[in-house]
Structure formats: structure tokens, C-alpha cells
Amino acid sequence: GIARRGSARREEREGRHVHLITRVYHTMTSFAARYARFDKIVLSDDSDDEWAPQSQPKAPLPKTQAPTSFPKAQAPVPPTVPKPMPKIPALEDQYLSMVSRPRPPASPGAVLGRAAVVSTMKDVSERIESWVSWHLWIGFEMLFLFFDEPSEMDSMQLAVEAGGPAVKVIPRNEELRSAWSRQNSWQALGPKVDQEVQVRQCLNTQYAMELGLASGIGWLLNIDSDELFLPVKSPESLSVGAHAPDSPEELRGVVPAHFAALTAAGCENFAYYNHEVVPEIVAPVDTTREAGSSTRGDPFLSLSLFKLAPERVPLNDDAKRVVESWMARNSAGKYFLYYDNGKSAVRLDTDGLYVPPTVHNFLPRTTTGAWDEQRLKATGYTNDTRHHGLTPHQHHFSAILHFAIWDPHALWAKYFLHGDFPDKIIGAVMKEELYWGPCFHIQSRDHLRKNRDEPDGGRAAMRELFRCAAALELASEAERQIAAGVLYRFTVVQRVLEAAKEEALARKGHMLGIPRNWYQDIRMGPNTERARDTMGNVKEGAERKDDEDNLVELEDNDEQALEDNVEELRLENNEADDEGTAMESFEEEDADELALEENIEDLSERNISYSCQIASATSVADEGELTLEEN
Numbered sequence: 001g002i003a004r005r006g007s008a009r010r011e012e013r014e015g016r017h018v019h020l021i022t023r024v025y026h027t028m029t030s031f032a033a034r035y036a037r038f039d040k041i042v043l044s045d046d047s048d049d050e051w052a053p054q055s056q057p058k059a060p061l062p063k064t065q066a067p068t069s070f071p072k073a074q075a076p077v078p079p080t081v082p083k084p085m086p087k088i089p090a091l092e093d094q095y096l097s098m099v100s101r102p103r104p105p106a107s108p109g110a111v112l113g114r115a116a117v118v119s120t121m122k123d124v125s126e127r128i129e130s131w132v133s134w135h136l137w138i139g140f141e142m143l144f145l146f147f148d149e150p151s152e153m154d155s156m157q158l159a160v161e162a163g164g165p166a167v168k169v170i171p172r173n174e175e176l177r178s179a180w181s182r183q184n185s186w187q188a189l190g191p192k193v194d195q196e197v198q199v200r201q202c203l204n205t206q207y208a209m210e211l212g213l214a215s216g217i218g219w220l221l222n223i224d225s226d227e228l229f230l231p232v233k234s235p236e237s238l239s240v241g242a243h244a245p246d247s248p249e250e251l252r253g254v255v256p257a258h259f260a261a262l263t264a265a266g267c268e269n270f271a272y273y274n275h276e277v278v279p280e281i282v283a284p285v286d287t288t289r290e291a292g293s294s295t296r297g298d299p300f301l302s303l304s305l306f307k308l309a310p311e312r313v314p315l316n317d318d319a320k321r322v323v324e325s326w327m328a329r330n331s332a333g334k335y336f337l338y339y340d341n342g343k344s345a346v347r348l349d350t351d352g353l354y355v356p357p358t359v360h361n362f363l364p365r366t367t368t369g370a371w372d373e374q375r376l377k378a379t380g381y382t383n384d385t386r387h388h389g390l391t392p393h394q395h396h397f398s399a400i401l402h403f404a405i406w407d408p409h410a411l412w413a414k415y416f417l418h419g420d421f422p423d424k425i426i427g428a429v430m431k432e433e434l435y436w437g438p439c440f441h442i443q444s445r446d447h448l449r450k451n452r453d454e455p456d457g458g459r460a461a462m463r464e465l466f467r468c469a470a471a472l473e474l475a476s477e478a479e480r481q482i483a484a485g486v487l488y489r490f491t492v493v494q495r496v497l498e499a500a501k502e503e504a505l506a507r508k509g510h511m512l513g514i515p516r517n518w519y520q521d522i523r524m525g526p527n528t529e530r531a532r533d534t535m536g537n538v539k540e541g542a543e544r545k546d547d548e549d550n551l552v553e554l555e556d557n558d559e560q561a562l563e564d565n566v567e568e569l570r571l572e573n574n575e576a577d578d579e580g581t582a583m584e585s586f587e588e589e590d591a592d593e594l595a596l597e598e599n600i601e602d603l604s605e606r607n608i609s610y611s612c613q614i615a616s617a618t619s620v621a622d623e624g625e626l627t628l629e630e631n
Contacts, residue, residue, distance in 0.1 A: 110218030113260030139255030
């Protein structure tokens with residue numbers, strides 16, 4: 001509010017239009033204020049630290065009336081004399097700011113620009129392949145992917161298939177919790193780790209810093225699964241008015257050079273501004289789609305229109321009117337629907353005192369636990385001049401492409417899964433409470449809460465919110481806003497993903513007799529005749545391979561059917577043999593029974609004869625006894 005009133009007074013005093021960046025974004029909290037807010041976050045045992053950051057002076061306003069572009073360069077405002085650091089008698093000479101002590105030499109990984117990305121993910125099965133392909137194409141060496149839902153095995157498998165050994169998948173389990181417990185922030189963040197995803201993101205980032213350093217990585221970038229890093233090698237590589245290269249080959253493998261240059265400049269932390277996607281199609285309501293991972297879609301393949309970061313919006317009345325029209329489309333009165341303070345990368349080979357207090361920043365501490373403001377100003381760079389706590393690098397064009405929302409169903413599913421979250425920011429352990437305040441995040445929650453009991457579960461209501469606040473359906477209006485310098489089409493994203501897909505196809509066709517130098521042919525550029533012929537041969541070979549595979553599959557099926565028929569006949573023959581054997585066995589058994597009966601009759605006759613003989617003998621013996629008695 002103070003900044004807004006001050007802006008109004010300046011406008012009245014100078015009698016001119018204030019540039020939209022000054023009029024709109026100086027009303028928001030400056031980085032210096034955000035930096036002071038970070039001191040309220042307890043990230044170490046030193047919760048009673050009384051150190052407070054010094055406020056930074058703001059850059060002077062432009063003196064021209066309605067300038068038409070950003071000034072080519074602005075000299076940084078000389079910093080005021082800093083307040084003395086708090087007295088620490090036992091440690092004062094050893095553990096003041098990093099600026100007052102010799103810095104460790106840069107590691108080979110930092111010198112070479114070896115870089116990795118860390119991201120905490122969930123419900124990404126339909127976009128994970130594009131996300132991985134993009135970041136490997138532009139030159140990141142490793143991707144540390146933390147899956148917040150350990151049962152999301154399909155997404156993990158797709159990530160590994162797309163990136164191979166460059167992808168390290170880390171599910172949320174007891175092993176990860178053990179790694180969290182080793183981090184400096186665990187004592188403060190541990191109690192919230194199961195309730196708040198941003199707490200897990202901060203701990204995952206700290207663990208990735210540990211893994212990256214052990215792997216020889218020099219830099220780590222922290223982004224989400226709906227964001228892409230857009231590197232620009234140098235401003236000279238851009239045409240006038242452009243914000244990104246047009247050719248996939250211009251972006252191929254440029255990340256190491258980018259971070260190597262930052263290392264050479266003495267940079268330890270870089271904060272990039274972000275652009276926000278603008279959907280151009282409002283899909284109809286589809287009640288058959290549920291809020292699951294398989295229904296989100298892949299925005300990287302279809303969306304190319306973005307609102308430019310405030311830093312890159314030109315200084316003219318047309319741009320001002322366009323930005324104000326966007327502000328009028330949401331209840332919070334914001335140009336961006338979601339965050340506008342960018343994301344950051346940090347060097348891993350310093351002294352281990354950098355921590356991520358939020359998902360947006362890396363900040364250094366002294367060994368006493370206080371925020372090291374002097375070191376941040378000396379070694380922290382940014383291309384967003386609103387970040388007064390860092391050294392401006394205004395002509396650096398690298399950015400974060402934020403695909404915040406891409407269709408009505410994705411918006412509905414996001415807040416359906418978020419549920420009725422509180423106004424209070426749960427985040428890290430705070431010395432004082434913080435709240436979301438007016439923003440599109442809260443507006444979306446409230447809108448779904450009000451319409452959730454509708455027969456469609458609130459889908460139609462969220463579609464209308466999407467159409468009113470986020471989408472730009474008229475092509476003519478999109479072109480007008482592009483001409484005003486507020487919007488820009490980053491078509492290079494789809495071109496890179498298509499090129500990555502073609503190379504995957506080429507690797508498949510390499511086994512079909514395609515020359516071994518196909519890769520060099522493609523690297524000559526997509527417009528060369530040799531490259532087109534090579535890719536044509538690869539595609540034709542792959543299609544021929546598919547036809548051959550289908551023919552072989554049919555032949556295999558016929559052979560299998562024949563084998564099955566032969567086996568069936570063999571079984572029937574065996575059954576017939578078994579029946580014949582059984583009949584013979586029955587005949588033999590009958591013969592045996594007949595012989596047995598004959599034997600029994602013979603034995604019976606013999607038994608009768610023996611009985612007669614015994615009776616005769618007994619009679620003779622009786623007669624002999626009578627004769628003996630008579631004698």
C-alpha cells in the first residue's frame with residue numbers, strides 16, 4: 001500500500017505516465033522485502049538470531065516521458081554503508097560474511113558448466129517424456145526427479161526410458177526420509193514434511209545439492225514439472241525484438257556454456273525471471289475425465305504463446321493498456337495468474353552455506369545462521385531488476401517458461417486434488433504467520449468450493465473461470481498483444497521436441513543400414529538438403545522396418561498356429577493309442593480272470609478229492625481201533 005501511494009504521488013508530481021513495471025510491480029513486495037521475510041523462516045537451530053537484513057535502495061525511475069523501450073543499461077545504485085554486523089566476540093574475526101574471506105576455487109564441474117535440474121513431481125505421466133527430452137537437449141547433464149507419489153511407477157519408467165542414465169529417479173520412501181534427516185533444515189522443517197509439499201521440495205532440493213556435488217555437478221537449477229528452462233547463449237544470438245532462438249540447433253547443448261560463463265564471472269546464484277503461458281483453446285467440459293495422472297495432457301507439445309516477464313515488457317502506452325486488461329480479468333488484479341518472481345540456480349562447490357528457503361530462491365547464510373546479505377549482493381546475479389538484493393544482469397535473456405494451466409480440465413483437476421487448503425501458508429516453520437492474500441490461487445479454490453456440489457463436480461464453473469481469466473481465444477487479439485510487446489510465441493519448444501523425437505526415430509533406424517554419419521548430417525541444420533535426405537531415409541527405413549516387423553509377426557503367428565495344430569493332432573493320436581492300449585489291457589484282464597476261474601474250479605475238485613480221502617482214512621482208522629478193542 002505504501003508503494004502504491006508513493007507511485008501515485010510520483011505520477012502527480014512528475015505529470016507523466018509511469019511505466020507499467022513501476023506502476024504495477026513496484027506495488028508488489030520488492031525482493032528486499034521478500035529477503036527480510038526470509039529471515040522469519042527458521043532454517044537452523046539459531047532461532048533467536050536478532051540479525052536483520054539491511055534494506056536496499058531502489059533503482060531511480062526513468063526521466064524520459066513514455067519511453068518506448070528499456071534503457072540499454074543502467075548503472076547499479078551504489079550501496080549505502082552497511083550496518084555493522086552483530087558482535088560475536090569468539091567468532092567475529094573468522095565467521096563474518098563470505099565476502100570478507102577468501103573463496104574456495106571453482107570446481108572443475110563449475111568451470112565446465114556441468115549442470116543438473118531438480119524437480120519434485122506428481123501426476124506427470126503424459127508430459128514427463130517431453131520434460132526430460134527438452135532439458136537433455138539443451139545440455140543438462142543430470143535430472144534429479146523426486147516423485148512425491150511412490151506408486152507412480154509408470155511415470156518413473158517413462159522418465160528413465162526418455163533420459164537413460166542421465167535421469168535419477170527418487171521416490172518418496174523411508175530411504176528418502178533418512179536423507180532428509182541429514183539436511184541442515186531438518187530440525188525446523190521435519191514436523192511439517194508430511195503436511196506440506198513445499199517443505200518436501202526444499203528438502204529434496206537440499207538432498208539434490210548433496211547428490212550433485214558428489215557427482216561432480218557444478219550448478220543446480222530448481223524448477224517444477226510444469227516449467228522449462230529456456231537458455232540463451234548471448235543477446236547477440238537473438239534478432240531484434242526476439243526473446244528466444246528459433247532453431248533447435250541454436251539451443252542444442254548450450255547449458256554448459258551458459259553456466260561456465262556465470263562461474264567465470266564469479267556468480268554463485270542466479271535468479272531468472274519467468275514467462276507465463278497463455279492458452280488459446282477452451283476445451284468443452286468432459287465429465288468422463290477424472291482428476292488422475294492420465295488425464296492431464298502434455299502442454300509442452302501444443303502451447304507456445306506466453307505473457308512476457310515484466311522486465312521484458314516495453315515502455316509504451318499500448319503495452320500498458322494490454323497489461324491492465326489482463327489485470328482486470330482476475331479478482332486479485334494481477335498481470336500473472338501465478339508467481340512472477342522467477343526461479344533460481346545455485347553453484348554447488350562453494351562452502352555449503354546456501355539453502356533454499358523457498359522453491360524460488362537460494363540464499364547464503366553465515367556460519368552463525370544469519371542471512372549473508374553482503375555475499376548475496378556480491379555473488380548473486382539476476383536478470384530481473386526488481387530483485388534489489390542481487391546484482392542486475394539486465395541483458396541476460398534466459399528465462400523460465402511456466403506452463404501454469406493449459407486447459408479447463410487441468411485447472412479443475414489441480415484444485416480438485418488440492419482440496420480446501422487454508423489461507424495460511426503452511427510452508428516452513430515461521431517466526432510469524434504468512435497468508436496467501438488475494439491471488440488467483442485462492443480465487444480458484446473458492447470458485448471450486450462454491451460449485452463443487454454441482455452434478456458435474458464444478459467442471460463447467462472452472463471452465464468459465466479458465467475462459468475469463470486465463471485464455472485468449474481470438475487470434476486477432478493475440479496478434480495485437482504480440483505487436484504491443486506483451487505476448488510472445490516461443491515456437492522453439494515444439495521444434496525441439498519434434499527434433500528430439502526424430503532423433504529417437506533415427507536411433508531406431510540406425511540398425512537398418514543408415515550411414516553412420518547421419519548424426520553429423522542432421523547437425524548441419526534442418527534446412528540442408530543432406531540433412532533432409534538423411535532424415536527422410538531414416539523415416540523411410542523406420543517405416544520399412546515396421547512393415548517388416550509386421551510381416552515377420554504374421555509369419556510367426558502362422559508358424560505358431562501350425563505348430564499348435566500339429567501338437568493338437570499329436571495329442572489326439574496319443575489319446576487314441578491310450579484307448580487301444582486300454583482295450584488290450586481289458587482283454588488280458590478278461591483272460592486272466594477266466595484262467596483264475598478255471599484254477600479255482602480245479603482247486604475245488606482237488607479239495608473234494610482230498611476230503612474223500614481223509615474221510616476214507618478216518619473210517620479205516622476207526623475200524624482199526626474197534627478191532628484193537630475187541631482183541
